[in-house]
Every structure is written in C-alpha cells, then in structure tokens.
Amino acid sequence: MKQILYLFFAITLFFNGLTAKADDYPVNKNIDIKHYAFEINLSDNNDEIRGIATITIDFKLAGVRSFRLDFVNQKAEKENKGMAIDAIMVGDQAISYTHQNDEIILNLPSPSTKNQTIIFTIKYHGVPLDGLRIGKTKLGDRSFFNENWPNRARHWLPTLDHPSDKATSEFIVKAPSHYKVISNGLLLEESELGNSMKFTHWKQSVPSSCWLFVIGVAEFAVQYLDPFMGKSIETWVYAKNREAGFYDFREPTKKVLAFYSQYVGPFAYEKLANIQTPSVNGGMESSSAIFYGEDLVTGKRSERTRNVVIHEIAHQWFGNSVTETTWDDAWLSEGFATFFTLLFIENEYGKEEYTKGIEKAKKTVLDLMAKMPDFSIVSPRSAEKELVITGITYQKGAWVLHMLRNLMGETRFKKGIQSYYAKFYTSSATTDDFRIEMEKASGMDLKIFFKQWLFQPVIPKIQANWTYDAKTNNLKVNLEQIQKGDFIFNIPVEVAYYKQGSKTPILLKMQMDKKQKTQTFMLKEAPERFEVDPRNVLLCEPSIVSRDAIPRV
DSSP states (O other), rough: OOOOOOOOOOOOOOOBBOOOOOOOOOOOOOTEEEEEEEEEOOOOOOEEEEEEEEEEEEOOOOTTTTTEOOOOOOOOTTTEEEEEEEEEEEEEEEEEEEETEEEEEOOOOOOTTTEEEEEEEEEEEOOSSSSSEEEETTTEEEEEEOOOOOTGGGGOOOOOSSSEEEEEEEEEEEEETTOEEEESSSEEEEEETTEEEEEEEEEEEEEEEEOOEEEESSSSEEEEEETTTTEOOOOOEEEHHHHHHHHHHSSSSSHHHHHHHHHHHHOOSSSEEEEEEOOOOOOOOOEEEEEEGGGGOOOOOOOOOOHHHHHHEEEEEEETEEESGGGGGGGGHHHHHHHHHHHHHHHHHHHHHHHHHHHHHHHHHHHHHHHTTTTSSSSSTTTTTTTSSOOOHHHHHHHHHHHHHHOOOOOHHHHHHHHHHHHHHHHHHHSHHHHHHHHHHHOOOOOHHHHHHHSSSSOOOOEEEEEEETTTTTEEEEEEEEOSSSSSOOOEEEEEEEETOOSSOOEEEEESSSSSSEEEEEOSSSSSSEEESTOOOSEHHHHHEEOOOOOOO
C-alpha cells in the first residue's frame, strides 16, 4: 500500500517460456552478501548522519578483483546532499575504491579465493538526499524515519539495492536520549551513554532484502501486547498519540498472524511491531517492523486502518519472507498481499465482505486499464528506470489469485500456497516458481492461465446471446470475445439460468477456447433469465447479454 503515481507506459513483452526478461540491474552472481551491520550516529544539531557499515561477503569464485555497491554520492546540484566516504577497510588495511555515479567500486587487496569470506568496513557521512527522512512529524516533533522502497536504501546505506539480494542485518544507533529507536529483529541493547546520548542495538537474524531494512527514531510510546507463539507483538506510536494509537493497532494484529500462520505457513520473523511514521502514505511492510502513515492513527479503529494493517502483515509472508527475485514479478508481493487481505476478511468477517472487496477490485482494474491499457502485471521493469508497480499490480494480481483459487478448488489452492511458501521460505521466487508449485498441487497445466492473465495486458470482454426452444427444451448459448486487439483467451466461462420466480442460479459451464463458442444445453424447465459469470469468478468487462426470439410452442 505504497503511494503510487499512475503513469502511462509503453511496455514491450519478452517471452522465454512464461518468464519475462529480468531487469537490467547488474546482479553480481560471483558474490553473496551474508550480513550487514550499520552503525548510525544521529544528532539534533544538524541533519548529517555518520555511518559505519560492516559488510560480510562470500566470494563464490577465485580471481575476483573488484565488485560494486549502490551508494548515492554527494552532488553539488543537490545542495551537496548525498554520502561521502571517509575510508574503506578490510581489517586494518585501507583498500582503494571509486565512488561516483551513485555506486562504489571496491578493489580487493588481492584476488579472491573460491568460497572466501571477507568483511569490509565503510566509514561515511552526509545529509541524505532521500531514503532517510529527517524532519518533523505532523505533531511538530523532530524524527528520523526511512523509506527504502524500492531502491532508496542506497541514499543512506551502502548496499546491493535489489530485491534478489537478501542478508541478515543489524542497526546500531546512537541518538539523543529523548528518542526511542525501532528497527528490524530483536532488541539486543538499549543503554545510556552519558552526554544525553543513547545507544540502541537491533539485530535481524532472518535474511531480508535491503528495501525491507528500517529504522524509526522518535519520541515514541510503546505497548507490548500478548505475544504470538512466543514472539513479541508491539505498538510504537508518537507519545502524543499514545491512547489513539494503542487502540487502533490492538486489533486485528494477533488474529491476522494466527490466520496466515495456519493458512500459509510459519511467521518468519522475531517480532511484529506496528509503527506510526511520517515517512510513508498508507503502509510499508518492513520485515518485523511495519510502518504506517501517521494519519492512519485516529483512535477510531477505522476500516481503512484495519485493512492496511491486514495488508502489511500479509506482506510478512509475501514480499518479505518470500521475495520477488526481480521487480518484474512485483505482483508476488503486492497482488498476494491484496488477495490475502481479502482472504482474511472472508475468514474473519464473512463471505459477503470478501465479495464486496473482490467486486471493488474489479472496478479498480477496469478503471485503471482505461488509463494504462498496455500495463501487464509481469513485464521487464527496473526500479532505476520506471515505476515497478501500479494499482493494476495490486488489484488484478489479487484477481489472478481469486480466479486461480476457483479453478483449482480451495483444498488444492491452499496446498499449493503452502508448498510455494515452504519451498521459498526466507528466499526469493519468480512467477514461474509459483506456477510450478501450483501445477504440482493441482495436477493441472497452468501455463496458458498464467500467460494470458499475467504476461499480457488485455482482459476478455464477452458478448452473450441465448435462445430457448420450448419444443426441444434446448437452451442455446453463444459467447463471443469482443475485446480490442488480436488476443484470444482460452478460459472457462460460467453461465447460469434462473427458473421462473427463483433467485438461485443454475450453473452451466463452457470452455471458451476461441473467439466465438456456441453450446446447447437440455433443460428440464424454461428459463426466466440468463446470466454470465454469476459467481463473479472471471475478470472480464461487463458482459453484454441478449435474448433472441423464442419460438412459440
């Protein structure tokens, strides 16, 4: 639920089987970052941060002489905001490097040996241009909050700033004593240093992509709720919002954790903290420490706040624990979190509320497609060049899962979700990885389903005509795909007729594998009316239904 700017894109599709061409980020497969430790010094006197990043890297091959990291350098045209490096060390030895064009090229003291582990220390300082927001909350109090998504960690942390790279992490923060500090993982230490300064140390032992790293520094009020399976549930809100914030976040956090743990698999992280922040609109799913826009705290426990909480907790499973390998597959995060929000709502508040949500999602898809007719869910995208998501990613992504659930059946769908989550737990996955697990669970070939719903932008528009012959008791149904363009769907279409005076649809199924399909059904009684997709399980534009003349008896 990030703030989204809707733009028009001209997207070119590349197919290799069903897999879109990966983005052009320079992924280095010869190295594996295992751990980051960031020491961050903050002050009330100015906005400059001083940092020490200690980065543990495994070199998979012998002979590596240099590698790159993302790190935004200072720019005169940006008021000299950005980061300046003071030194880079391996042990006690300074190493050579270049820092320009928002990247560091680090030169090893000697060529690597195969499977060698080297620890690099980068000392730096600067005023962040982006990424770490230093400024007042809506209540006028100074604070420090980051927003790393999708590739903004590089503005204040030297990292491989791409979802494919996952590592454990630590944040060691020195800040004025009147602040409390929240971050990922477990709190290892909180100590007064004297001189009105405080030392806070958080450590996350679950590998995460760096866009999920987080710190929040403010005058917080903190509430510890009943734990979930031995793991802490916490609320961090501005001290002046204490009563309203504690009330808003008390529900339904624990119920959501329990539902996803049962339906999907184990919660991966050491704690779950809900945190008020000025740095995002809506929510930001940082692993174990979720940020919520400060205006969501109202003390009214609104439906909007409730749904954002459900959505961001769903991300702890999809997007955080199982992360998309590239931004091409961002729907594995946002589409999943949107659908699983509706799934929790169905479980907790009833089928009718789920139906309202899925109908609202369809309307959103249709509205957005009119503005972005070329936007396909899976397509080559790079965070360095363009937006990697739009509202279509969320809402159509959720609809893909809604349709897949209906196609597979609840039992097989749940089995596939659990298998997918278990296989890629705390790791990364692609759309093809997900498809393969769902094929195993269902025994179905889902290549066509995935190709037509995810890898191209069009959705079907169906015109239906029907006649009933009272002499033969035959219902003749003609369906035609009339969407613009040449793409023809191969889809199951449910139609239904209603008996005289009945409100209960009697379902009939057709497989529409070409532009036009006609099928005859023998009925026991005359139909009063006819409907396409009565259960709302097909993402299509509103169907045009007409009834031809009925022969007299």
